[in-house]
Amino acid sequence: MMLARRPLVAVGTTAALVVLQALIDPTGLLVLAGWPGGAPQAQLWWPLARYVVFLPVLFVVVWWCAVRAGARFWTMTAGVTLAILLAQAATAFAMTGDPLFAGWAASYVAAKAVPSALIVAGVTRIAAGPRTLELRTPENLCADCGRLHKLPRKARRLPLRETGIVWPYAVLLGAIAPLAAGTWWTTVVYTEWVPAPRIDHGAFAVISGMVLLAGFAYLSMRWMRRRVDGALAIWLGALVAGGMLGIVQGAVAIVVDNGFDGDIWGLMATYTFVAEGLSFGAAVGWIPAVAMWTADRIRARRAAKTPEDVETPDQAPRSAARTAVLTAVAAFAVIAVATGGVTAVRAATRPTTTALDVPAGFLRADGDMITDGSGNQVLLRGVNVNQLVDFYQPRASVPATRPLTEADFTAMASYGFNVVRLGISWSSLEPARGEYSQAYLDRIAQAVAWAKAHGIRVVIDMHQDGWSNIAATDADVCRPGTDPMWGYDGAPVWATVSDGAPRCEFQGRDISPAGDRAFEHFYFDTDGIQTALVKAWGVVADQFKGDPAVAGYDLLNEPGFGETAPVTTSQQLGRFYDRAISEIRSVGSPQMIFLEPSILWSGLGFDTGPRPGFTSDSNLVFSPHLYAESITMDRGLGLPPFVSIERQFELATRTADQYGVPLWSGEYGYWGDSADVQQRLVRFADQEDARVLGSAYWVWKQACGDPQNGIGPTGNGLIPQSCTTGDDVAPNMDLLSVLSRAYPQTAPGRVHTLHAESSNPYSTTAPWTKMTMSGSTSTRSCDLAVWIPGITKPTVTSTGVTDTALTQVSGGWRYTGCAEGKYSVTTG
Template sequence: MLPADDQSGGRRLARIASFATVVVLAVLCAVLGLADGTGLFAPENWLDAGFLPGNATSPAWATVVFLPLLIGGSAVAVHRVVRAAAPGAKARWVLGAVWASLVLVAVLAKLAYSVLLLAVAGPAGLHIFPTAGALLGECGLTGAKYAVFGPLVAGVSAAAYRIGVWRLRRRADESGEPDEGRESGESAAEAPGADINEIAGFAWLPAGAAVALHAGTGMFAWAAGPIPGGLGVATLISGVATVLAGIGLWRRVVSPGLTHAGTGVTLWSLATTLTAAGALGFVPLWLIDAGLNGFGGALFPVASALTRVAEGVAAGVCAGVVCVPWVAEMAWRRRREPSAERGGLARAVRWAPPVAIAAVLALAAGTLAPGPATEVASVAAPTQTAGGDRDELLPLTVLRREGQDPVIGDSTGRQVLLRGVNVNQLIDYGQPDPAKPTVWPLKDSDYAQMARYGFDVQRLALSWSALEPKRGEFDEGYLERVRTAVRQAAAHGIHTVLDMHQDTYSKYVSAAPGTRCRANASPEFGNDGAPEWATRTDGAKACGFLGRDLAPNVQQAFTNLYDDTDGIGTEFARAWGRLARTFADEPAVAGYDLLNEPGPGNAPGVTSSILLGRLYQQAITSIRAAESKVPGGFHHLVFFEPSILWSGLGFDTTPPAGFSDDPLLVFSPHLYSESITMDQGLGVTLTSIEQGYTTAERTARAYGAPLWSGEWGWFGEPDDFHARFDRFLERQNSDMLGSAIWVWKKACGDPQNDPAATTSGGGVVLHTCPEGEPLASPAFEITALSQAYPRSAPGRLNSLKSSLTERDLRLAGSGTGTLDVWVPGPARPEAEGGGLTGIRLERQPGGWRLTAHTSGRYTLRVA
């Protein structure tokens, strides 16, 4: 204790540490908020939000809710914990106490803020378990951010505390009074607030680990590598590691410092220790994943480590929800029960570990068990024979086989590789230069030229603003243009994915003339997307940050869409129902891409995961209802995307697994790693091309859905373009996937084109600007894009190799039906293989179509 005439010394030290925490944390939040407009590392995406919310969906709610809870809660926690320690406590003890408290407070503040956001959005359409899991994952990610940045705050607080101790001791020396405070190294058993029996509570950490792993699989499955044995083994590893870390932290670090702690501070310290133990206990999983699967190259280990720590933080918090009340009851009984009855309490302590293990097993059996697998999803589509007409476009579905990832297939049970191109010629763009058209006319000759590449799919970009220019009124003329494009593509053997496209939310978000923006931001220009009546920006600033899509007005518009403000989300779903009704019986339509690169909204994680998933489910419900009402209609594939941050970073949080139980979902991120991702502008690589595939495949697997990349391409300068282009396609072949390159034809007046450019760069078909004269595409690009590949293969493909420079295709598969292969080049191909009969070659513009009948295992080589 302090000298008798200076009892306020302990309180003074606590105030010093608390004040330092407040100041440094406030500065940290301000700096990160200005430096990171993505909200990925910053505390919240509150750029230019103002200090007071002007409406229910304002990002300023983070300023008046999350920020005070974070800073004020941390100040109170630090004051109480430091006050309970002796003035002689080691500075490293204070550092650990402040750091752990900050992490837990951040989680709780994020939880409170997220609940507010969901209350504003309303509970309609939110499924309780996916939503709860996503909330847990998002709050854990917030805790992980402060686990990373927290030492900056805790270090200053500990230094300020130590200076305060030094000043108090100097005063005591000058006054000649003895310092009666004991050293913090005394045994934990002698400290009144540190009962060693409380470590039994750490037995609940395995249960918390199981819950956190399940939640993490639904939020950021891309970071979770395939551990042998699955989640059961991962739970065992993390559970043991967290228990050991918790006991070690409590005995050697936390408990010795709690010299004057009452029950409340002791319980808080126990909760923070659980949180810290979780953060440390998940590091072994990250290391094991790296040893088994590789770190992923480039800077990806940073992202994967952050998400593992997020899972760990969530595990600690989950354990605390059960453990802390349990320990509190133990302490209450200890004070009130006679010593003769404490044997029952001791037995309760001994029973804690098996009870926790039973909870883990129950969770694993009830929520982690895989669902039934079927060979072909049941859809109301026209049935087809196994042979089928080669030129007939069949309805597409999802094929499932036990032990294998689901794939896109057709109604005869053949695996289909959709490989093609994006078409933007029906987009309703904003026009930056009235003298330059924003798109080229879409003609049948475009599809004839696509067929020469061997493409079998177009991702046809549509604009909501053109489809529904006035609320409730659909433009039949625009719908007819879409019908024409679908028919023309089908005539050339090309499926269509209908894509509800947007960039910057709509063309009605352009900054007013004279708009002034802060540093690192510039006036926004609206590209395309929603109609004007559905663009609700609530006065947010039109200043783009690190690109066109992170302007405050754009994110406010997306937030209002996700919150269904004024029924905007409901009307968006209704527009999809109108499209689905038009094409309900059309087999040439492969499916519907619900929303191109949706913005993260004002609160990434909540808006871009939970509420985005709800919007998707609204649209899916509308689509299925419309298809069911059309005679001969059937269910088409539904392609869904993560937020645009995936395109900009190579990963992101995603709609929670289970947001929809529709069996025809296809996960469709845009794989732009080493291309237009934000890291390339900084001269570094966060996610490599190969890791981009890995993250996407892991996430698709968590959804139980096939993977199809709706966009890729544009790898920068010519010197780097060729190698990266080839690496992308080589990985696509080895993983037996399809995709659509961006874009077929880019007009000189496209708002995404450089106004000073002399060519319409970024397209497969090039032109001069502004004249519009045709240019030759790079020879290597033409050869690589038109490479030989199986358009459809009976059963499943087992391997696929195709040269990007010459005609050399090798494949193997297993199934019965008609194999359909595209082969480029004028010379007649030479084909050989096993398990094939009736091989037929037919000349096509730009190449050949090879068909053959398979029965069982088969191989094919074409040269």
Template sequence: MSAGRLPVLVTGTLAVLIVAGALADPVGFFALYGNPGRFLPATRWQAAPLAVYVPLLLAGTAWTARTFGGLPRRQRFATVWGGIVLSALVAKTAMALVATVPSLHLADVVWATSYTVPKAALFALLPAAASLLGRAPAPEPAPSAQAAWPVAGVVTVAVAATGPWVASHWSQDLPQGVPSVAPQAGPLGLAAGLAVLFLALARTQATFGRRARNASQAFAGAWLATLWAGAALGLVQTAVLCAMDGFGGPLQTPAALYVRVCEGVALGVMFGWIAGLVATRRTASLRSHTRMRRTAAGVAAVVTVGAVVTAGGASGAAAVPSGQAGGGLSPLRAVRGDRPRIVDAAGRQVLLRGVNVNQLVDFYTEDPKVPSTRPLTEDDFRQMAGLGFNVVRLGMSWSKVEPSPGRYDPSYLARVDQAVAWAAKYDMYTVLDMHQDGWNNQPTPAGTSCPPGTSKMSGYDGAPAWATHADGAPRCQFTGRDISPASDRAFTNFYYDRDGVQTHLVKAWAMLAARYGGDPSIAGFDPLNEPGFGEQAPITSTLLLGRFYDRVLRAVRAAESRPHLFFFEPSIFWSGTGFDAIPRGAFRGDPDLVFAPHLYAESITMDASLGLPPATTIEHGFTQALRAAGDIPVWNGEWGYWGEKPTVQARTRRYTAQEDEHRIGGAFWVWKQACGDPQNGHGPIGGGFNSVECATGKDLPRDPVAAEELSRAYPRAVPGSLTSLSTPSARRLLLAGTAGKGDCTVDVWVPGDTRPTLTGGGVTALTARKTPGGWRVSGCAAGRYRLTIEAR
């Protein structure tokens, strides 16, 4: 085959793969272009892949084949393969900029292309192999060798110089000291990261520079060299993380490598055009040089203008209100910084520990004779208080809050009011959670034929029918309820605010903030449970989810009478795999943020549903959450659900030990689960912390280990901040802290009937008061203090 026909063959091969992937992929999750609904585009975001992404990808592939088709065969495959990957990432960036107008920041958008790397690398293999069918041309005279050091030096300087605006968008979840190009890595980490990038780029550019015979090859080859240098940086980062964390579960290291290398390649996309611009200056052809320099300058102008306009937002420590709230529960705030934590109005650190309540959630009911929820009564809250809980994460359903557009159901809101009042009566805070599972509560319609690889699914809970735009995509699940074409499409339409759907939920939150914004017993607002990743992750699952949080936060802050905690969750992909970036946006600058992931490692995560070993362990899940949060407090919105005894008991103990070690709170899933709850299935027992025998309706005994661990001793509130915490047994507590200004009162829960023994230093006036289910220990702490409490 002649070299002139080679671009047609390579591009045609990729086009066939794109079409075949779109037809074969049951959920639009694995193909380069996913279209699980098989329909014509109806919105800008749906048209952008066809109008922008696919044409640019094919055009880039044709240019790559034409540019590198003249290389010897042993070099041609790898170079064409890399060029197709680069084309896919550039095309995805252009698509995202078109789809997300008004624009998101370019640096974030380029970063968000990172998860396209594995798909592009896989789909590029066959077209790259097709390029080998072309005849090897007669060797061209080799130009003078290009110096690799100038290319590497200019790119490294550019990365370092743009750190506050551009490079800082990468590696945001890495701890200080790990080699990185982001300033938050600290002086040593930043210096090491820039050194790795410089050395790796010098090496890769030396290889690609020898292959360049013209300006086109010089420009593209230098850009590809930068991609490989970014991948090398990701490899080094993974090695350092493994040295810090150990190898953990069997998939922990591969998962970390996946994230770090993909992100490094995206970094190469962002800065590789600079390498190309420098490399073209050393080509032999003046005409080609001038043409390529103009092309590179145009790319540079677009990238520079977009990149400099980046997201700002400081993350300083919150100002803690002084004084004790008058009576009842004290309003809560967040403190950001080196010791992020939740505090009350007196500045005392508060650990929020309790349980999820799903008894107001609008679940799908398969059989009217078998209810999907159990009644919620005051006795539920009395029992929770008897276990020492000080928080309830109360699930609400958007379908009940706003059954028709703009109309809020007063009777349903009255039920929420009553639950909040009962919690406050028993000295418990409430986190208001807009709950959803699988987007809405509709099951797979009768007569649906699910695509191969998927299956019919039950309905669950969430959005009202009027807010569901699935565009005919099948309601069929892949591995579980959270991945289905219908819910992915509905989530993506939500993120793009199609027909104002997202605007309605933002207004609903403004209504709720006005209703509860003056209530100190409301710990805060959790705007959306386990947000779906949509069809364009991580553009949808980080950038557009962050845009939604921006809108909700503005609406909440404008409506409430004083600031409440804002519990923001990562996408379900984070909770389902243990890795993904957290949402980005202006909301990150708010002082009262709390990062609220669901730490289900070794439980109901995606690896478990696929029958794979854990991608992350319970212990490493905490490490990842704290790193992702940075200077933001962490609170685990859901945990548990580990399966059968004795595995569940051992994992429960491991989880609670981590919760204590890291001095954070969380809410167990779930208080009660009805026999008709779609998450329970129609079995003989309704699960949850309080199980029920379905045939008789009789409550069953609680799991003794779960009951012991959930009701274990813990500090409800302590002056200043905790420096260490452990519970060797449920009734033995060791803590230490440093008191600050303000209220000196220690408030500790201890379960059981036996009066606890109290010892310590820096704490005076220690007393223990009997309460239902246990004891409340109090005292006055000053300076550095320690306390040991034991009840036999």
């Protein structure tokens, strides 16, 4: 009765916990299997997978673990953790068909799995009671195996599976780790010297990662086998070993990666390491477990034939090792076939990308730089322009946007800006399905023409916030903990499918049941919604394919995470990007594609986006929004920074390097009204210069009626608006003085060092005219162009630069010249 009661209690507690969490959590994101609202969609697979796959796998594995490992609190905790991770992996596999991705996706529920496992194990321990077991040792595990064949099968199962030999299975776990490294060990947390079986990090990382994993597996498997019945001991040992490796990785990273240098990145990184380690052990631990089960079955058959065939203690390790090797070969074959099959399916279903030579005059991605195709590096520095975005209007009498005129571009050029990230709205572009507004396309074209006339390039950004500009209505019943939300901007009404989920927000607009459901429908292309946006991009690209003033296309602003990250934010987001890129290339548009990770990057300071190789196109730019210490979740909750400004630059650089593309931040700033806004901006500028990067500040102008502005005396932005008169007020020169600092707009070859500073460190509005830079070029180029702000003629010295000229332009000066070999420029 005790053996039956324990799994019943465990499964019952798990089910009760699932139900209780779903009732408490209004979003469905913070629990094992939540229900944020909305009508069920039985005709679709992805909404059901989270229940018809997740829950059965969860309950079956919890039952199994309760029977085999439920006698002790800690083994049961490990068992329930395994059950949750496997349920998540099975669900991700059902939704994607990618086994390795599905295993890695389980890491996203580690923060839910461990607390839930502790609760279930605790209740099970109290309600079902302990089971008294003799601690198994090599001496008593199989003392009389020769006569076991005479016993009933159930009676002989336990000792047959407990040989006491674990090292072959531990070695096997370590040996297969590099096979999955392309999925588990490619996130931004992994830096040099962190032990991980990641091939591109060199021999030390691979060997040390494998050795540590095998060593921890030996210790944990040995411990588990003396306390847990059957092959489950090996599987749980693999789970624990992955977590132990993660702890060591976190400790190493704290040392080599300055883990607590102005933030709590050390803790965030360690959590990520542990989560990935646990998911690896859960998803791959079946391989050594099968090896152990196979070895026991072979041993049982030999024992059943004749007692004389029973292996001696010195023979057992060799037999186990042979079985482990054979199982490893089989596992490698299974994983290779599965992975290869997935790759083949992707290749067969992926739209072909037309290879285009980028014509002269168009910018392009060249390795880790943006260049002009003539051997010159180009730094794109400027601002966001939101004046063409179709925002929700909270107050009928107050416009949500400000008019966009040529005067805006005249002013932007006077601050040295050479790029704008121009936000556009799908809702204005395609107000009715399949009907594109030529009038709106003409407005975009007019803005591009104005920019071009003032030497400014344009990144066209398909902007969205909260998915659409639909606001909550009286019909939306918000659960406790959430509030009715305004609309914002993005998709048209016909492309907004929320199944009746409430338009309510939890800790901000980006966690909303209605918005999350709409994003989920988009990612899985319900009724062709994603296909429609892909086609819309083809329309835009066809309009501007011949205009070099358009630097590129930002395919989707801050993509939401839907309801099933990372299936959405990695696999499905990459699928959308690949389709949109193919559509853009199919109309002959050669411009760069700016790729954003999900909104999680803006909210947390880091994230994992589409995996490298999601597209065959190479003219790409990685474009995260670097909002560290600004609108991130930590600051909103009053916590220490998860990621500092300096750290986020490093993490973004690592990610761009993984993609093999340049880095360009499409948004940053928005540090509010605190006294240290300029201090943070100066730190940002120092990092940007040190890494020779460009970016676009948020935002040029923000209307008083913009839903992101709230209700206040002025409209936010670099050029504020008086909410009383509607007119411009004095520009934010404390910010503009930093943003308009001296920098090389175009530089021959490559810029190696760059630093700018204020002409008067005691003034927050003094122009930043002081700059030093160095570069080198293999061929002579006369395209050096340096922007210097201010009305006073600056002093410029240089080496390796000839045919120089200093010309006064609106708002500052332009220094030009020819360079060959190594060169440097100093202004002051």
